Amino acid sequence: MAQIMLKRLLAPPAAALLPAAHLPLLPGLLLVFAAYLAVAQLTMAIGTAGHGLFVPFWPPAGIALAALVLGGGRLWPAVLLATLGSALISGFAPLTGLLMGAGNALGAWAGYRLLRGPLQFDPRLGRPQDVLHLCFSAPVLGGAISASLGVGALSLGGSLEPAQLLPAWRGWWVGDLAGTQLLAPLLLAWLQPREGLDQGRWRHLAVAAVVAAALSSLWFFSERAPESFAYAGLLLLLTLIWIAFSCELRLVTLALATTALTAAVFAALGTGPFANIEPQLVQVKLQVLIASLTAVTLALAAANRQRRSAEEDRNRAEERLEQVLDSLDDVIWTLEAEERRFSFVSGATQRLSGHSAAELYANAMRWADDLHPADRETTLAAFERQFAGEAADQEFRIIRDGEVRWLRVRSHPVVVAERVVRIHGITQDVTSLHRAMDRLAASEERLRRALGASEVGVWDWAVETGNLQFVLAVADGNGYRLAERSVGLAEWEASLHPEDRARAMQALLDCRDGRSLRFRCEYRTHTRHGHWRWFRGEGQVVDSADGQARHLAGTFRDIHERKQVEAELEKLSMAVEQNPSVVFITDAQGRFEYCNQAFSEVTGYGLEDILEQTPRLLKSGLNEVGTYADLWRTINAGKTWRGRLLNRRRDGSIYVCLQAIAPIRDANGRITHFVSISQDLSELQESPDLWPPRRRS
Structure with missing residues (x-):
């Protein structure tokens, strides 16, 4: 130490302050x-x-x-x-x-x-x-x-x-x-x-100096009259204490200096209390007197100054606090329970309720005049329960200038000796919050309807926690409700079909790590009913920091029915492709768009050879006159044409086919394509008895 x-x-030493x-x-x-x-x-x-x-x-x-x-x-x-x-x-x-x-x-x-x-x-x-x-x-x-x-x-x-x-x-x-x-x-x-001394303080200064000198003289002259000496000393001490508590430090030090100099003069003259004593005792007596008066008076003055400074700091703090409270949008208030009057109301009350603090000080129930009729009874009942010691946290409506506004009041009763003495509270305008909640509810309702109508769900993946959130609109009476499900990434991975698991996870991780811009994947997942259903998921990174993905979000759609249709179409396509009959499809203008393998085997033309061509490519010139006119008239009328045609192969040889051509219509009934199915009768072509002679066309 x-x-x-x-x-x-x-x-x-620290830098001087002066x-x-x-x-x-x-x-x-x-x-x-x-x-x-x-x-x-x-x-x-x-x-x-x-x-x-x-x-x-x-x-x-x-x-x-x-x-x-x-x-x-x-x-x-x-x-x-x-x-x-x-x-x-x-x-x-x-x-x-x-x-x-x-x-x-x-x-x-x-x-x-x-x-x-x-x-x-x-x-x-x-x-x-x-x-x-x-x-x-x-x-x-x-x-x-x-x-x-x-x-x-x-x-x-x-x-x-x-x-x-x-x-x-x-x-x-x-x-x-x-x-x-x-x-x-x-x-x-x-x-x-x-701070400078004004005229009044200079008068105080002069009075303090004169009084100190006079009382000091009276005290030091009173040695021969002990009773007067005691009274004079007490009066001097009380005067110095009064100066310490009433005057600033400069006046206090001047009064002490006056007293000390007066004492020194009498000590030098050897009069008063310094008469007829040894010089050393005179010195000691004078020094003790100066030390005691100076220390006591200055200590009292400093204590008084410290007290005043603390009071000034407290007053400034109260003023600043009141200014801060007045600048808030919320109303801070204190209600005295016994008198049922407000002892403090912050300035925001004028902006919030339209009533000034003075109005509320005069009538503590002035705010109740604006209560919405539907909320009046419950609000006043909650207000009364505060006086029984119950804290309040209530929202209610007021009508101000014809506009309905929402207020929230939170209060805390102060209980002393099982009696409520005052209530502290805060009143907030939560109108904007209620309006935002209404907008949020409307937006959520629109989202429910949109998701329900589109049969699309949304998902969100928090990468740091690994949590996957799925939201789906479910039909509920006359509307939809949002069903939410939260699972971990590992749990979702385990629910995927074994054949799809690696592919789906790789697509998701590629999107997370930036190897692909979007996540797109079709996968099967196990339902709670024990079945596998097809879904299509899409999404992308929506939040990242320092190049690392933090959130991915997107949509998912149940495509199980589509997959079933695609499977049926795949079967049909394979049936057409592998059918021994010759099949081709043209657009409404008769241009080839598709042909099966049998067509290529019979005619010698592949699909790449006939695209943008018409069936005129197969025309042999050996069919009866009017055959093609009848054919087009029939199929353009939306009917199926059936007949025998002699067609020419790619190598120039002729083959006979029994052919049926039918129109294909869209949802509006408009003909968009034609499909032809024919049987190759080439093996019968060499028997002339089977075919009567025809006029060529």
């Missing part, structure tokens, strides 16, 4: 030197009569400490030189004066470092501990150092006998202590920036 204190003591610290060094040194030397010579000149070297108090010690506190430790050379100059003027040897100056400078510097270091001294003297440190802690240490070096210097110079060393040291030390207590607070109070 001692090492810590020593480290703090030797650490560089303008004097910003003075150039040379003017500061000259100012301190002149003040110290002048006061030292004046003190020596008016020292107590007959007491020789030792005066009852040494004000230059207060100047030295105050100068270092105000201007920094750099001013210590001025103290040394001023002491040396005073000693030389008084006839001391240069070495003696130099040692005395070193002692005074070192003592002042040590007291200064103690104050600004470990003691965290505030030179504004706003706390009682600052007064005690200035009047006792610093001068006790500094005076001891100064007295030790000073008395040692006098002893070396032959000015003191060995028997005089202890009394001289004690007198020097107590003199520095009393001088610091007298002058240091006075200088700190008057040389720091403070």
Whole structure:
């Protein structure tokens, strides 16, 4: 602990808080030197009569400490030189004066470092501990150092006998202590920036000084009348206490200085309480008097100032709090339960309810006049239950300027001795919240209808948690409700069909990792009824950070029926493709769009050969006249044409087929395609008895 204190003591002091610290060094040194030397010579000149070297108090010690506190430790050379100059003027040897100056400078510097270091001294003297440190802690240490070096210097110079060393040291030390207590607070109070004194305060200053001087004189003249002495002393003490509590610090220090100087004058004259006593006792009595009056009065003044400062801080805090509360959109209020009146209502009440705080102070139930008729009974009942100690959290409607607005009130009764004494609460305008909830409900209803009508669900995957959320609109009476299901990624993966699992997971992870922009996959999943159903999922990354996907979202659709249709179509397609009959399909203009394998085998043409061609490609010129006209007339009429045709293969050979051609219609009944199915009768072509001769066309 001692090492810590020593480290703090030797650490560089905090920057001075005062303008004097910003003075150039040379003017500061000259100012301190002149003040110290002048006061030292004046003190020596008016020292107590007959007491020789030792005066009852040494004000230059207060100047030295105050100068270092105000201007920094750099001013210590001025103290040394001023002491040396005073000693030389008084006839001391240069070495003696130099040692005395070193002692005074070192003592002042040590007291200064103690104050600004470990003691965290505030030179504004706003706390009682600052007064005690200035009047006792610093001068006790500094005076001891100064007295030790000073008395040692006098002893070396032959000015003191060995028997005089202890009394001289004690007198020097107590003199520095009393001088610091007298002058240091006075200088700190008057040389720091403070609020200026107006005319009324100057009158207070004059009255305080005159009253202190008069009462001091009365007290010190009353020694021969003990009863009057006691009354005068009590009156002086009460006056100083009144000054401490009623006046600012400058007036207090001036009153103390007046009292101390008056006491010093009477001590020098040897009158009053200082008459007919030993010189050493005069010095001790005067020093004790100055120390006690100074310490008590300044401590009371500092305590009073601290109290006032706390009150001012509290008032400022209350003002700021009230300003903050008034700036809020919510109304903060306090209701006194017994009187049923508001003791506080924040300024937002005018904006929220249209009623000023003054109206509510005058009539605590003024707000109830605007209640919506449908909410009036329940709201007033909840209001009354607060007085029974029940906290409230209620929403209700008011009608303001013809507009319905929603308010929310939350309150907390304060119960003391099983009795509600007051109720604190907050009132909020939640109209925008209710409107937003209405819009949200309408939007949710539209979403339900859209999802229900489109038979599409939505999904969301939180990558960090692995949670998959599925939402699907389910028919519910006359509308739809949203059914939600939440599963982990592993659980969803396990529900996939074994044949689809790897493919679906790879597609999802590719989208997550940026290898594909979108997730698209058709997969089967196991339903709660124990069946496999086909779904199609789509989605993409919707939230990412630092290049890492955080959320994926998309849609899913039940495509089981489509898959079944596709399977049937696949069967039909295979049946057509593998059918031994010759099948081809054209558009409405007769251009080929499809042919099966049998067509290629019979005609020698592949699909790539006939695209954008017409069946005219197969025309042999051997069919009866009018056959094709009849064919087109029949199929354009929407009927099926059947007949025998002689067609030409790719190699030029002729083959006979029994052919049927039918139109294909769309949903509107419009013919979009034609389909032809024919049987190759080539093996019968060589039997002329089967075919009668025909006219060629």
